[in-house]
Every structure is written in C-alpha cells, then in structure tokens.
Amino acid sequence: MPLTAEAIQKLKEKMKGKGFKLTGPRRKILEYLAENDGHPSAQEIHAAIRQMLPGTGMATIYRTMDLLARLGLVRALVLNDNRLHYEIDRDGDHHHHLICTGCRRVEEFASCTFEHLIGDIESATRFVVKRHDLEAYGLCPDCAHKARCAGE
Amino acid sequence: MPLTAEAIQKLKEKMKGKGFKLTGPRRKILEYLAENDGHPSAQEIHAAIRQMLPGTGMATIYRTMDLLARLGLVRALVLNDNRLHYEIDRDGDHHHHLICTGCRRVEEFASCTFEHLIGDIESATRFVVKRHDLEAYGLCPDCAHKARCAGE
DNA sequence: AAATAAATGATAATCGGTCTCATTTACCTT
DNA sequence: AAGGTAAATGAGACCGATTATCATTTATTT
The missing domain is CATH 3.30.1490.190 (Ferric-uptake regulator, C-terminal dimerisarion domain)
Structure with a gap:
C-alpha cells in the first residue's frame, strides 16, 4: 500500500522544515520509496531513480538515504546480503x-x-x-x- | 565465564571428528574464543592470534570462522557496525x-x-x-x- | 536577478571480505 | 619414524559496497 500524495507531501515538508534543500534527486527518491513498498537496496534505488533522472550518481543515493535515515523518514535494514536495504518509516508501524x-x-x-x-x-x-x-x-x-x- | 579445558578439548575433537585438520591457527582461534568471552570481530581475533602466532593471515581467520560457523561451534553476529562478530556457541544457551x-x-x-x-x-x-x-x-x-x- | 551555502556528479579512496595459487603441514600409511 | 596426499595456509590480487574529495551546479534567501 503506497503512501498517499498528502503523505508524500508531508515527507517533503519535513525535509524542508529541517533546513534541507528539496532537490531533484531527493524529491524522486522520496516519491520512489513512497510509491513502491519493498525493501530496496541502494543499488535498486539508484537504478529506479536513473530512469527518471539519468545522470544521478550513486553517491547521491547514499547521501540521501543517510540523511533520510537521520531524519527518521526511512529505516535501514540488515538483511544479511552485504548491503543495506531501506524502507519508508510509516510512523506507528x-x-x-x-x-x-x-x-x-x-x-x-x-x-x-x-x-x-x-x-x-x-x-x-x-x-x-x-x-x-x-x-x-x-x-x-x-x-x-x-x-x-x-x-x- | 571461559570454557573449561575439557570443553575446549571437546571442540577440538568435534573438529577432527568431522575430518578437518587441527592446525596451529585453528587451535589458537578455538582457545582464544573459549578463554575470552566476548563478541570479537575478525580483526580483533586476528590481532589476538597474531600475538601467539605471528604471520597468521587474515584470510585464515575468515576461513576458520566460516568453518566454525558451519560446524555450529561458533555463531556470527550482526551488531550493525559493518563487520561480523563471533561468539562461541555454548550449546543450549x-x-x-x-x-x-x-x-x-x-x-x-x-x-x-x-x-x-x-x-x-x-x-x-x-x-x-x-x-x-x-x-x-x-x-x-x-x-x-x-x-x-x-x-x- | 544575484548571492550564498548546500547538494551534486565524477572519481578516487577505503574497507570488509573473498579468491587464487604456490608452499606448507596434519595426519594417514607404511 | 619417513613418505604420500589432500587439506590448510600466507601473500597478495581482487571485489563490491560505501565514503571522501572537490570542482561545479542549484535551491533558496535577499
């Protein structure tokens, strides 16, 4: 069950509220995570974002995921396959x-x-x-x- | 509470019983794990073993820990610091x-x-x-x- | 629209862990 | 106790995920 448009909007505002810029890659990453539930790795996120925003670098994915995790919008998961996975942190879930x-x-x-x-x-x-x-x-x-x- | 000498002996025999050679490094690693409880990473084990058996290579530590885990003598732990940790598998504990x-x-x-x-x-x-x-x-x-x- | 600080992309660097292969060693067998 | 054999080791190349660097771009503030 993907997040509603309003919920996505709320995520973006939480980001800006804390003084972080809402850039192209960040916007797309949030939308991607919100619209697809799952537990993608950084590589999977990168591949998906590149379809919409070619040229997006791997480092941006890592930096953004780290930021989102620090903001509590996303959680990092260890699934024992030598890479981190991520999921939207639906609060209370x-x-x-x-x-x-x-x-x-x-x-x-x-x-x-x-x-x-x-x-x-x-x-x-x-x-x-x-x-x-x-x-x-x-x-x-x-x-x-x-x-x-x-x-x- | 470190393992008793007999318990250590039992570990070594379990190893030989399954057809694996009881080599210098393996012997030392088992003793180290049994005598110090804790949750060391491969690096920590390597450092400790090198004090007794200088020249022991990192690869040997990894190979041995993998073997011990497959034999069920040791358990690998994910403690969220980007490296595996290990502990003796005291049975029933x-x-x-x-x-x-x-x-x-x-x-x-x-x-x-x-x-x-x-x-x-x-x-x-x-x-x-x-x-x-x-x-x-x-x-x-x-x-x-x-x-x-x-x-x- | 300009100013400014933050974010990005490219790329090098790091780091845990694995692989390869020539050499050594434990442990049979005699 | 010496010799044969397969398994184990050490050295170092390699790999893939992640982080760091730095010049360039861009979202926001004025």
Missing part, C-alpha cells in the same frame, strides 16, 4: 522481517511480543533500550515446498 | 544481544518467553523459520548517565 534464504523474498510480520520484555531487560541490565531489530531467516512456502520435493 | 550505541559495549540477555513468537510467525506466514537474530540497541548504564549529565 512496528514490524519485523522474514527473509527467505531460498529466493531472498522479504515478508513483513507485525506481531512482536518483544515490547513486553523491554522492561524486564532494562531492569536486569540497567541499559536504556532505544530500539530493536529482529530478523527471522527461513524458507518461504514455495521454497519450503521445493526443498521438500527435492527430498530431505 | 539461547540469548540475544544488547548493544550500547554510545560505547559499543555488548551485553547478553536471555529471552525465555520469546520462543513462542517464532511459532506464531510460522503459522501466520507459512514460512519455515530456521533461525532469527534479535538485537536491542540502547545506552549502557555509563553512557546513559553521561547523556543525562550532558543535559537531555
């Missing part, structure tokens, strides 16, 4: 990722009982817990089926 | 990590009530979950204190 080690498909799942444990962990360790990442790796239904058919 | 974003200190915490979440995820998504990573990020007591003193 807490979820985690399930990565198929067969085909690299990424699914999201919402249920997270971890929140309930944070208090216990904090009192046991005296840490102040800010955030947490949870990724589960396994086989998607298709790949699990194929694996089963291939015997063992 | 399921825990997760709490990373201080201030000083990079890593603490462990056990997650007892967490396991059934995996079952929920499997039935909701029809994935077969093989493994999962959970890391919590925050501030350790020291860094939290410093942050508080520095005023918000």
Whole structure:
C-alpha cells in the first residue's frame, strides 16, 4: 500500500522544515520509496531513480538515504546480503522481517511480543533500550515446498 | 565465564571428528574464543592470534570462522557496525544481544518467553523459520548517565 | 536577478571480505 | 619414524559496497 500524495507531501515538508534543500534527486527518491513498498537496496534505488533522472550518481543515493535515515523518514535494514536495504518509516508501524534464504523474498510480520520484555531487560541490565531489530531467516512456502520435493 | 579445558578439548575433537585438520591457527582461534568471552570481530581475533602466532593471515581467520560457523561451534553476529562478530556457541544457551550505541559495549540477555513468537510467525506466514537474530540497541548504564549529565 | 551555502556528479579512496595459487603441514600409511 | 596426499595456509590480487574529495551546479534567501 503506497503512501498517499498528502503523505508524500508531508515527507517533503519535513525535509524542508529541517533546513534541507528539496532537490531533484531527493524529491524522486522520496516519491520512489513512497510509491513502491519493498525493501530496496541502494543499488535498486539508484537504478529506479536513473530512469527518471539519468545522470544521478550513486553517491547521491547514499547521501540521501543517510540523511533520510537521520531524519527518521526511512529505516535501514540488515538483511544479511552485504548491503543495506531501506524502507519508508510509516510512523506507528512496528514490524519485523522474514527473509527467505531460498529466493531472498522479504515478508513483513507485525506481531512482536518483544515490547513486553523491554522492561524486564532494562531492569536486569540497567541499559536504556532505544530500539530493536529482529530478523527471522527461513524458507518461504514455495521454497519450503521445493526443498521438500527435492527430498530431505 | 571461559570454557573449561575439557570443553575446549571437546571442540577440538568435534573438529577432527568431522575430518578437518587441527592446525596451529585453528587451535589458537578455538582457545582464544573459549578463554575470552566476548563478541570479537575478525580483526580483533586476528590481532589476538597474531600475538601467539605471528604471520597468521587474515584470510585464515575468515576461513576458520566460516568453518566454525558451519560446524555450529561458533555463531556470527550482526551488531550493525559493518563487520561480523563471533561468539562461541555454548550449546543450549539461547540469548540475544544488547548493544550500547554510545560505547559499543555488548551485553547478553536471555529471552525465555520469546520462543513462542517464532511459532506464531510460522503459522501466520507459512514460512519455515530456521533461525532469527534479535538485537536491542540502547545506552549502557555509563553512557546513559553521561547523556543525562550532558543535559537531555 | 544575484548571492550564498548546500547538494551534486565524477572519481578516487577505503574497507570488509573473498579468491587464487604456490608452499606448507596434519595426519594417514607404511 | 619417513613418505604420500589432500587439506590448510600466507601473500597478495581482487571485489563490491560505501565514503571522501572537490570542482561545479542549484535551491533558496535577499
């Protein structure tokens, strides 16, 4: 479910509000992320942006993603394939990722009982817990089926 | 709590039992990991091994850690600092990590009530979950204190 | 429209990790 | 205990993702 035009507008305004220029590449990157949900890598974003704005350099993608992450508009994901992936940070939407080690498909799942444990962990360790990442790796239904058919 | 000499012996035998040679570097790496608990990166392991076995190459560290991980003697950890970290896999000891974003200190915490979440995820998504990573990020007591003193 | 600071594109540099290959070594076999 | 053999090592080339540099361009301010 892509973001609405108003939501996209809000992202752009948050950017300008913090004193950052709303440039061509930044505008396109925001639109791309908002209109396609998924978990693209910098390379994938670069390829997509180049279709609309040829000549956009890789460095700009990295710089912009870093900025968006610092602004809290985007989250960086470690999916264990030696590159960072990104997703729009829909506020209030807490979820985690399930990565198929067969085909690299990424699914999201919402249920997270971890929140309930944070208090216990904090009192046991005296840490102040800010955030947490949870990724589960396994086989998607298709790949699990194929694996089963291939015997063992 | 470092591993006992017998436990270290067991690791070495598991290695030989699977048909892998117990070489100098491998022996030292196992001993290092067993005697120091912590979550060292390949670079840290390399530095430590070189003190005992100068001339040990970086590639050997990577190859050995990969082997140990495949044998299930060691687990690789993603602690969000662009490099893998490793820890001895004490069998039956399921825990997760709490990373201080201030000083990079890593603490462990056990997650007892967490396991059934995996079952929920499997039935909701029809994935077969093989493994999962959970890391919590925050501030350790020291860094939290410093942050508080520095005023918000 | 000009001034100015920030952002960009091109490209070099860095850095974790992998690959290659000639040499060495653990561990059979005798 | 020496010798044979495949596996493991060390050195260094290589790779791919990310970061840094710097001259040029551009969004905003005046």
